[in-house]
Amino acid sequence: MHMADALISPSVGVGFWALSVGGIAYSAKKLKEQMDDKIVPLMGILGAFVFAAQMINFTIPATGSSGHLGGGMLLSILLGPYAGFIVMASILTIQALFFADGGLLALGCNIWNLGFYTSFIAYPLIYKQITKNGKYHFIASLISVVVGLQLGAFSVVLQTFFSGISELPFKTFVMLMQPIHLAIGIVEGIVTAAIIKYVYTIKPEILLTSIPIEKKMKNDTSIKKLILMFAVLTVITGGLLSWFASSNPDGLEWSIEKVYGKPELPEKDSGIVNVLKNIQEKLAILPDYTFKKLEKKEEASEIEKYPNIDIGTSVSGILGALVVLLVAFGTGYIIKTVKRRG
Amino acid sequence: MRFDEEFFNLGYIDRLSYKETFIHNIDARVKLVIVILYIISVISYSKYTVSSLFPFLLIPVLFMTLGEIPVKFVLKRLVVVSPFIFFIAIFNPLLERNIAFYIYGIPINYGTISFISIIIKFVLTVSIIIILVATTSFAGLCYALRYFKIPEIFVNQLLFLYRYIFVLTEEAMRMIRARDMRSFGKKGTELNFYTKLAGSLLVRSINRAERIYYAMLSRGFNGTMPYNRKREANIKDFIFLFAMLLILFFFRFFDPVNIVGKFIERII
Numbered sequence: 001m002h003m004a005d006a007l008i009s010p011s012v013g014v015g016f017w018a019l020s021v022g023g024i025a026y027s028a029k030k031l032k033e034q035m036d037d038k039i040v041p042l043m044g045i046l047g048a049f050v051f052a053a054q055m056i057n058f059t060i061p062a063t064g065s066s067g068h069l070g071g072g073m074l075l076s077i078l079l080g081p082y083a084g085f086i087v088m089a090s091i092l093t094i095q096a097l098f099f100a101d102g103g104l105l106a107l108g109c110n111i112w113n114l115g116f117y118t119s120f121i122a123y124p125l126i127y128k129q130i131t132k133n134g135k136y137h138f139i140a141s142l143i144s145v146v147v148g149l150q151l152g153a154f155s156v157v158l159q160t161f162f163s164g165i166s167e168l169p170f171k172t173f174v175m176l177m178q179p180i181h182l183a184i185g186i187v188e189g190i191v192t193a194a195i196i197k198y199v200y201t202i203k204p205e206i207l208l209t210s211i212p213i214e215k216k217m218k219n220d221t222s223i224k225k226l227i228l229m230f231a232v233l234t235v236i237t238g239g240l241l242s243w244f245a246s247s248n249p250d251g252l253e254w255s256i257e258k259v260y261g262k263p264e265l266p267e268k269d270s271g272i273v274n275v276l277k278n279i280q281e282k283l284a285i286l287p288d289y290t291f292k293k294l295e296k297k298e299e300a301s302e303i304e305k306y307p308n309i310d311i312g313t314s315v316s317g318i319l320g321a322l323v324v325l326l327v328a329f330g331t332g333y334i335i336k337t338v339k340r341r342g
Numbered sequence: 343m344r345f346d347e348e349f350f351n352l353g354y355i356d357r358l359s360y361k362e363t364f365i366h367n368i369d370a371r372v373k374l375v376i377v378i379l380y381i382i383s384v385i386s387y388s389k390y391t392v393s394s395l396f397p398f399l400l401i402p403v404l405f406m407t408l409g410e411i412p413v414k415f416v417l418k419r420l421v422v423v424s425p426f427i428f429f430i431a432i433f434n435p436l437l438e439r440n441i442a443f444y445i446y447g448i449p450i451n452y453g454t455i456s457f458i459s460i461i462i463k464f465v466l467t468v469s470i471i472i473i474l475v476a477t478t479s480f481a482g483l484c485y486a487l488r489y490f491k492i493p494e495i496f497v498n499q500l501l502f503l504y505r506y507i508f509v510l511t512e513e514a515m516r517m518i519r520a521r522d523m524r525s526f527g528k529k530g531t532e533l534n535f536y537t538k539l540a541g542s543l544l545v546r547s548i549n550r551a552e553r554i555y556y557a558m559l560s561r562g563f564n565g566t567m568p569y570n571r572k573r574e575a576n577i578k579d580f581i582f583l584f585a586m587l588l589i590l591f592f593f594r595f596f597d598p599v600n601i602v603g604k605f606i607e608r609i610i
Contacts (some may be wrong), residue, residue: 086499
């Protein structure tokens with residue numbers, strides 16, 4: 001899932017921009033050292049291939065829903081981590097610009113979430129380790145895709161949490177994101193592994209130059225076995241997670257309880273607050289007598305938690321907002337009509 | 343299935359970006375700077391900000407009308423990408439129920455305010471990006487990135503990627519069409535068919551990359567890519583940049599909504 005501009009705070013956005021640009025610069029430097037010019041068009045084409053492959057839909061076994069290829073691990077396997085990271089970053093940039101997937105400020109987060117973990121953690125630490133002897137490429141790519149995506153999903157949660165724009169409690173969000181991305185990761189992992197295998201059977205020399213792939217990869221039965229294995233695993237983990245969720249009531253209900261169920265806050269204060277707000281509503285016609293000031297007097301503790309709201313808390317606010325909106329639309333309209341005439 | 347309609351209107355955006363209007367003719371670097379500053383200033387508002395965000399609508403509207411970008415197109419795009427943000431933001435009114443104030447007896451909680459704020463921020467930040475790419479040629483944008491010292495390899499990669507998305511997605515579409523004509527209903531979309539299709543597309547792509555490389559070599563490629571969009575910024579660009587910076591600064595730090603509101607109130 002792509003982070004969006006509206007969900008992050010500027011500090012998180014800028015911070016991850018710095019990290020991602022650093023990653024790109026580092027990879028670019030590394031690539032330049034070992035660069036074979038030949039990789040320049042190959043990188044571009046493989047990036048475009050990921051887009052093109054996403055066009056082709058397929059049905060996910062047993063569910064009937066359709067999925068598509070994510071591509072991060074495939075790129076790392078074919079191109080190595082540095083070029084893979086740069087290609088992934090470029091894909092995400094195009095998505096942010098042209099498909100409005102994510103946003104410009106969130107682009108740093110997205111490059112980090114979807115590029116860094118696959119290229120620099122899952123690929124070298126899992127894929128490379130498992131395939132050391134030139135064996136088990138299928139399982140290696142599957143596991144590394146799953147792990148990469150899990151880390152990415154967790155990173156999305158962390159970024160959202162530290163931005164503090166969304167109210168989703170940390171635990172609930174983790175519970176939402178990790179299982180969803182486990183499922184996505186398994187499908188993507190199988191697809192990645194299957195494509196690698198197919199390419200190996202058709203045109204082994206492509207892969208032989210970049211990876212010493214296992215000579216005899218078994219045929220389709222291995223896919224079915226793996227799906228079965230992962231289905232069982234999913235059921236088990238799903239069961240475990242739900243057991244956890246019920247045994248210690250965190251998640252949604254718990255957090256609502258936490259926000260709402262504290263006896264002191266709503267019961268004692270809400271009466272006064274309500275009265276004050278009713279009064280405020282009546283007084284709102286008076287200028288300068290805004291809600292903020294009333295609240296400040298009576299409720300110092302509340303105001304600390306909630307900074308100024310400026311949805312028109314006064315008539316002037318509402319009037320101003322209306323006029324500004326009118327001006328904005330009016331300008332557009334006027335320019336348009338003038339242009340049409342001219 | 344046509345490329346234009348199917349693939350996120352990429353072809354349409356590309357054609358829009360080569361129009362000749364005032365906004366299109368502004369230097370890409372200037373536009374990029376303005377858009378980034380714009381997004382940062384919108385995002386930097388607190389999560390309960392609503393009315394102060396309204397003035398920022400003026401800038402996308404201005405760009406859109408001066409750049410002759412159809413409003414419908416931008417709106418459609420906004421709707422397409424909204425589900426994820428909506429899904430995350432919808433929890434705010436449910437989880438943060440402390441009541442902020444009443445509007446004619448209807449309680450409005452803090453969560454609702456932050457929900458509205460997120461949606462407005464989303465509309466503003468996404469629409470400005472759509473408008474940026476619809477009013478700026480991609481080569482121009484890449485040149486701007488290069489100017490701002492983004493590593494050359496990355497910028498080259500973007501140029502290549504953009505160019506070959508058009509080529510390869512059309513190829514993929516031909517494959518899909520062929521598959522659909524030979525299959526019935528959901529048949530042909532099984533995973534093993536998919537891997538064969540995607541795999542052969544991959545093999546073709548890699549072969550194509552090799553041919554491109556030799557073509558590049560024979561035209562004198564030596565590891566660096568030439569940029570032909572080099573263009574000096576002129577006076578008009580500087581004036582535009584300055585005016586936009588001024589407007590952004592005013593919007594961000596002086597809250598025009600409040601000023602206008604007070605002014606009208608005094609008149610009434």
